[in-house]
Amino acid sequence: MVEKEQEVKVDDMGLVFGKSMIVFTIIGIIMMIVPAILYFVGIRQYIPLADVSKYWGGSAAEFWQHTKGFHVHGYGWIFNNLFYTDTLSMLGVLLLMITPLISMIAAMFKGPTKAYKILLFLAAVEFVISIFFKAG
Amino acid sequence: MFWSIVLFLFTLIIGIISPVSGVGGGVLFVPLSTLIFPFHVDFIRGAGLVMAVTSALSSVPYLTKKGLANIRLFAVLAPIMVITSVVGGFVGLKVTSAFPGGKYYIELMLGAIILLVFAVMMLSKKLEFPDVKEEEMDSWAKSLGLRGAWYEPTLGRVVNFNIKNMKKSAVVFAIIGFIAGMFGLGAGWANVPVLNMLMGAPIKVATATSMLIITANAPAIGIYLTKGAILPSIVIPSVLGITIGARIGAKVAEIIKPVFVRWLVLGILFLAGALNVIKGLQGLGVIPHIIPGG
Numbered sequence: 001m002v003e004k005e006q007e008v009k010v011d012d013m014g015l016v017f018g019k020s021m022i023v024f025t026i027i028g029i030i031m032m033i034v035p036a037i038l039y040f041v042g043i044r045q046y047i048p049l050a051d052v053s054k055y056w057g058g059s060a061a062e063f064w065q066h067t068k069g070f071h072v073h074g075y076g077w078i079f080n081n082l083f084y085t086d087t088l089s090m091l092g093v094l095l096l097m098i099t100p101l102i103s104m105i106a107a108m109f110k111g112p113t114k115a116y117k118i119l120l121f122l123a124a125v126e127f128v129i130s131i132f133f134k135a136g
Numbered sequence: 137m138f139w140s141i142v143l144f145l146f147t148l149i150i151g152i153i154s155p156v157s158g159v160g161g162g163v164l165f166v167p168l169s170t171l172i173f174p175f176h177v178d179f180i181r182g183a184g185l186v187m188a189v190t191s192a193l194s195s196v197p198y199l200t201k202k203g204l205a206n207i208r209l210f211a212v213l214a215p216i217m218v219i220t221s222v223v224g225g226f227v228g229l230k231v232t233s234a235f236p237g238g239k240y241y242i243e244l245m246l247g248a249i250i251l252l253v254f255a256v257m258m259l260s261k262k263l264e265f266p267d268v269k270e271e272e273m274d275s276w277a278k279s280l281g282l283r284g285a286w287y288e289p290t291l292g293r294v295v296n297f298n299i300k301n302m303k304k305s306a307v308v309f310a311i312i313g314f315i316a317g318m319f320g321l322g323a324g325w326a327n328v329p330v331l332n333m334l335m336g337a338p339i340k341v342a343t344a345t346s347m348l349i350i351t352a353n354a355p356a357i358g359i360y361l362t363k364g365a366i367l368p369s370i371v372i373p374s375v376l377g378i379t380i381g382a383r384i385g386a387k388v389a390e391i392i393k394p395v396f397v398r399w400l401v402l403g404i405l406f407l408a409g410a411l412n413v414i415k416g417l418q419g420l421g422v423i424p425h426i427i428p429g430g
Contacts, residue, residue, distance in 0.1 A: 008202070008203045008285050008286055008287050008294055009203075009285070010200065010201060010202075010203050011207055011208065013207050013208075013211070014200045014201075014205075014206075014207035014208075015200070015201065017200060017207050018196065018197035018198075018200035018201055019197065021193055021196055021197050021351070022194075022197040025190070025193040025194055025197075028193075029190070029375065029379060032368075032371075032372065032375065033372060033375075033376070035368075036368040036372045039368055040368075040369075040372075047367075049369065052367060052369045053139075053369070056174065056175045056176060056179055056367065056369070056370070057174055057175065057176055058176055059176050059178050060176070060178040060179065060182075060360075060363045060364050060365040061363075062176075063176070063178075063179075063364070064364050072362070072363060072364030073362060073363070074362050075361065075362060077364055078361070086367075086368050089368045089372070090361065090366065090368075093186055093357060093361060093366055093371070094361070096186070096189060096190060096193060096354070096357070097189070097354045097355065097357040097358060097361075098354070099193055099351075099354070100193070100351040100352060100354050101354075103351075104214075107207065107211075111211075112281070113280075113281075115279075115280060116208070116211050116280075119211045119212060119214075119215055120211050120214075122215040123211065123214040123215045123218060123352070126214075126215055126218040126219045126222070127218055127352065127354075127355060129218075129219075129222060130218055130221065130222050130355040131355040131358055133222050133225060133226070133355075134222075134225065134355045134356050134358045134359050135355075135358035135359070135361075135362045
């Protein structure tokens with residue numbers, strides 16, 4: 001079976017894309033989970049766990065109004081509260097969000113032809129536009 | 137703690153199904169979670185999206201290495217889908233603010249389209265290994281070298297494949313991206329049938345490449361992060377479940393019989409179509425409210 005698998009030639013572009021994706025996905029998951037474990041054991045909570053389960057039945061807007069007394073808009077609630085474990089955990093989510101972009105950029109340099117380099121560059125630029133658009 | 141354990145087990149199962157079917161997981165997670173869990177749909181959608189993207193990110197490297205997830209197809213389709221998804225999102229905001237009830241008609245139409253795709257896939261032959269001859273490849277597919285190969289354990293040999301109808305598919309993927317962006321949907325339900333039936337990608341290549349395309353939907357996480365709709369208490373058990381499940385699912389996807397993949401995709405399409413029809417009908421008041429958050 002190993003010999004048969006070696007007959008399959010995968011583009012370097014694909015291999016680089018996959019390798020960078022797995023590395024940044026693992027880092028993103030670790031960045032998300034380690035602070036979350038600290039959060040679950042009660043260390044430096046921005047929103048106490050008891051409040052979370054008390055208000056998670058309401059909309060996001062209602063949840064923030066009840067727990068912190070304000071509405072959330074933008075990424076400020078994460079970057080202004082990085083000393084808290086639950087908000088620090090969101091940095092991992094942010095890294096996961098941009099991991100495909102990192103992979104596209106890495107794969108771009110291994111494009112087998114100019115056309116693929118241009119296509120991946122376009123996809124990366126559009127990805128960035130999409131991040132800004134979807135963040136409102 | 138109870139809900140965290142249930143959530144972990146639930147997402148573990150979805151994680152196994154996801155790479156096998158090529159559907160991100162959100163299409164199953166969101167409607168079923170609104171029935172099972174006490175969380176508001178805002179948090180379910182946020183967790184569903186992080187989960188769908190994480191499951192794709194976790195399984196794609198393995199599927200790419202095996203030759204199943206085709207990076208060349210991704211490089212061609214991603215620039216089309218990402219930009220049309222942004223345009224769709226912009227139009228969607230305008231339409232929903234001008235015509236709020238319209239989303240129910242759209243859900244109904246979307247459900248009907250998914251059920252139509254289900255019926256077409258059900259009746260189509262040779263979906264497991266479509267035979268696209270070199271001469272059937274169009275000029276775009278030929279010049280971009282849109283072909284590939286993978287070792288199929290159930291056959292005990294390497295299977296080669298070619299891609300056709302690249303020009304038509306570019307238009308179809310532009311429409312899929314627009315619809316997905318307009319209504320905030322993932323596009324796994326549409327990617328697989330188009331890659332398989334229109335472009336001639338074998339079903340396992342179609343499902344794996346669909347997972348690759350789903351990664352381009354990652355910026356949508358920003359919608360939920362900027363609203364504070366992603367909470368560690370809900371996201372962490374979901375991501376752990378989906379990550380472990382997706383690793384298992386990626387290995388299962390490699391060794392599973394293509395005919396099983398076909399039936400799994402059909403089952404998910406039927407479920408997704410039926411849920412959208414029900415949500416649309418209940419939103420319009422035609423039937424009683426049976427799915428929460430719809």
